[in-house]
Amino acid sequence: MEEKEASQVLVHLEVDGKSVSLAEGSTILDAAKLLGVQIPTLCYTPLVEPYAACRLCSVEVEYPRGGGKVVTACNYQVWDGIKVRTDTDKIRRIRGMIVEMLLARCPDIQVLKDLAEEYGIEKVRLEKQEEGCILCGLCVRVCAELVGAHAISFAGRGLDRRVATPYDKSSDACIACGACALVCPTKIIHVEDQEGREIIHEELSLGPSKAITLPFMQAVPNIPYIDTEHCIHFQTGECGYCAKICDRDAIDYELQEETIEVDVGNIIMATGFELFDPSVMGQYGYGRLKNVVTSLEFEHLNCAAGPTGGRILMTDGGEPSSVGIIHCVGSRDENYYKYCSRVCCMYALKYAHLIKEKTDADVYSFYIDMRCFGKGYEEFYHRLLEEGVQFIRGRAAEITDYAIDSDEEGKLIVLCEDTLIGALRRIPLDMVVLCSAMKSNEDAKELSRIFSCSLGSDGFFIEKHPKLAPVSTTSDGVFIAGGCQGPKDIPDTVAQGAAAAAEVLSLIDRKEVEVEAAIAVVDEDRCSGCKLCNTLCPYLAVKYDEEKGVSVVNEALCKGCGTCAAGCPSNAISARHFENRQIFAEIEGLL
Amino acid sequence: MSVETNIRFQSPPELSAFRDRLSSERRDDINRITICAGTGCVAKGSIRVFEKFTEAIESRQLDATVELKISGCHGFCENGPLVVMKPAGILYMEVRERDVDDIVEKTVTTGEIIERLLYKDPVSGERARNEDEIPFYKKQMRVVLRNIGKIDPNNIDDYIAVGGYSSLAKVLSGLQPEEVISMIERSGLRGRGGGGFPTGRKWRSCRNAPGDIHYVVCNGDEGDPGAFMDRSLMEGDPHSILEGMIIGAYAIGAEDGFVYVRMEYPLAIERLLNAIRDAEVYGLLGGNILGSGFDFRIRINRGGGAFVCGESTALMASLEGRAGEPRAKYIHTVEKGLWDKPTNLNNVETWANVPPIIERGPEWFSSLGTDGSKGTKVFSLVGKVKNTGLVEVPMGITLREILFDIGGGVKGTKKFKAVQTGGPSGGCLVVDVEEKGKKGAFNLIDLPVDFDRLTEVGSMMGSGGMIVMDEDDCMVDVAKYFLSFLKEESCGKCVPCREGIRHMLTILDRITNGEGSAEDLQLLEELAETIAEASLCALGTQAPNPILSTLNYFRSEYEAHIFEGKCPAGVCKQLVTYSISADNCTGCTLCAKNCPAGCISGEPKELHTLDSSTCIKCGICYDVCNFDAVIRR
């Protein structure tokens, strides 16, 4: 692109009496933009080749040799000496008539209504239709030219023209990128997931996010990544739009994942946790019922930088008038996780407060026990009681959309036993937030093997000593912090992180490590290289040395437990200071 | 077929030697019977007539002295099947199988002329023996159609014998491409496809457009309803089109050419394919043409038959295998056409004009016609004239000459009212024979027909359709007819054309149903402006023509529909009522017998009555009454 600019020829023209010069090959629309002259467009986007089908961008051109013509600004290439007029009576008449025609076709489309106002069309005199699509072809062209998917196209000629998928069937060619919906000026394209759940928000909020995005907000380093599974370029080879517009040339589609080896003396494991997927709990209908969301999804909705700008909206774009919050979804549950996830009660209270603050909705909180253990927490609970949040003590049994009376029509109904009044209740709601359990990571077992630190029965890492060594593990130099050690809230996580860092620092500061005096040693002359000890060592301290053809003990890791010595078939390993000879001498001494 | 496969001309002289040989071998002592195999005559049974002739000649063992062949359309389709007897030049019309034996026995053997098969002048009743005596042919000037009816389109030797490919030989005997272009420029030839763009200028721009590959394309889409000029040419003289294209390709520097023909023209496709094959065998097409080192190949593409595919950019999209939709032409197709390469597109008739220009010189060509429009133009003359068919006339001929001298005047008892030219998006022009001069600019009977004059008066040349209308034609209805055609044919890409034509049609429907209002006329004019100014291609920009021209010349008819609730021509069903005149009715019962709704009653020989509440306004009674007793208002 830049090279082109260097060799560009400039042409000079006038737009509405103002002179402007720009590169050959530019359009009148480019010239107008440069001058800040407004020209309305409906079928234009800089992303793909101009198509000039709506004709709304019509302008008058006067040729330098006299004469002139009405042309479309979006694709008419400028040349020396032309005079363009964008706002003559004739142009206003033409644009007005085009808007009137389109409005007659699609009476409910907002962009057209806005244009009608701009062009002073009070009444549509033409026969009306009930269409939504203005056939600007943006979706078709973006899908073909930019995305390269070719999943939709025009079908039919003349008045039968419409946008369709191949043979009107749902097609594998569609990669669900949502580009068509994004570019549609009438906003009549909706993206639905396979269960038919409409994904409403521009950015496909509750589903996948954009394929190039920051990993999460405030990520360090704050650099976007490309989700290759969803990136159009990685699927069709087309698009490449991000590379085109990145003036730092920072986008490289060829980059490969790589494994980097770093030698370190200490490791802090802060691998976090996972959220329990409540769709396995059929009774709550998550994934099946609209407007049943997890706590994480609710956070996304609630986030000021999120898809709805922080507004709490339902999938149809409306505000809920009643919201339920169900605690202990998967936690404290014999069938899933017996433990308490610790944080849900407090964030549920926060949600209740925010919903009250942002909407007029009634809020119902379904809890088993209210665990407000920290400083100021109980006070917050009391404040919410005063704010009028309905707290219902009892585990929610089911969420259903099966209405039994008119009040329940179109609502989500939560069935529960209110143990405080001893009654079964049905509560109709617009939206339900599920406070899912925190659970250990899928790969925690794998990690525990690699770092030789144990896992508890709940799947979280076990600390060396619950009171005296809360961030250490049984492997020296390996520490744990945060959710991987057990459910905890942010202050606790931060405290643990700081503690682990302090432990590491104290080790680093010492510059040397104390190793156990009694460790195993291999008699290299006797070792047959059978590697049995490698698998026996619980601390992974024995490694096979390919060069020497014998096993060797890593002195920093060895705890002197003696397992290897006992297991060695050729008696090649002995525990230092605990050799048979020494022990016998000791026994002798004692006797 | 008849092509001699061992011949391949290595140089222009070899070709002319071959031509000389053909003419020396040509025997003058035999009878040549040519049977027209144009579409009109074929429909009327000319193939069966041809077979019958073959039989009759064989059974009489006349094979040695009679040569039988078919030809393309003679233009006078109305009177087909046509049979021409040479050397006497006798033209027989409406020849049936049963006439064949008669012809063979009399004309072939004894030279006797069969009176009943000759053309009979509808006015004087006199018989005409050959074409030159028939008024339909007398005023015509056959340049493009020069060979049609004379040669067998499937026989390349026939074409060569009448001088075919001599222009190509002339070009390849030393004319530089520049010189060829300059000849076409000096001839003043303008495109016959509708736009009337100067052909030489187009060739020059295409030649000068940068790029290694250039294409030439022949537009044989011919989508105008009722038009068949290009079809007749492709079917009747395919080689003249090929020759024109080869010369054009040489001038422009193209090695590949395409003919885009609609699928509905299978005969044209077949004959073109034959012609291409034969020309390739003779070395007139393909590699190293006439030993000159110049290569050029032609392929045929079949179009689906959409009107819009005749538009240059849509045609090229269609040729490339994409949907036939136009694109903006701000960058011309001579610079970026087929596959984005410089492409020169010309109409069938334009190409067929090239060989005569080269042969007889640009000065000869530019001596024909008017200042701005040179040469001749082929029209398909249809409607309310006595003689309908294909006619070729010099540019500048007046409508009066076409209507009366060639067309033979009005058919039926009514007066001429209008002539529609230019195809579906052309306009309707007032012709009023009697009030000559009185109506001033409004009476166009003496309008010289050429590109510029037709445009000036709000119509256009188009590809040469000419529909003649009389007082029984309602102008609002006519506009509606053309607009409904355009509505069906709009590709639907751009808003003004797709939406606008539909709305104009709705309004016309309203008017012809007697529900129109004064605002409707205003709205029509507003719509027309936007459609004409802002549509993407010429289908759209010209679509308002039928309405604008009728509004201009026949506004009072619109007003009669709107304000008086009347259709002056009695065409618009909702606005006419039928009744029976007590003065004229003889009680013949004919109307009652024919009425499909059974709403006419009356005893024989007594006055009949018509129940207008059950009348379906089909007009049958009006048509069948022999005593002008049915009144239509």
Ligand SMILES: Cc1cc2nc3c(=O)[nH]c(=O)nc-3n(C[C@H](O)[C@H](O)[C@H](O)COP(=O)(O)O)c2cc1C
């Ligand atoms: C809607 C539309 C239909 C057309 N149909 C034809 C056609 O059937 N045949 C044709 O030769 N030209 C047709 N044309 C004109 C062509 O676009 C083009 O001008 C012509 O083929 C150029 O050849 P010429 O310069 O020899 O006339 C049509 C134009 C329009 C706008």
Ligand code: SF4
């Ligand atoms: S003017 Fe009509 S035919 Fe031409 S591009 Fe527009 S919609 Fe298609």
Ligand code: FES
């Ligand atoms: S924006 Fe130019 S035609 Fe639609």
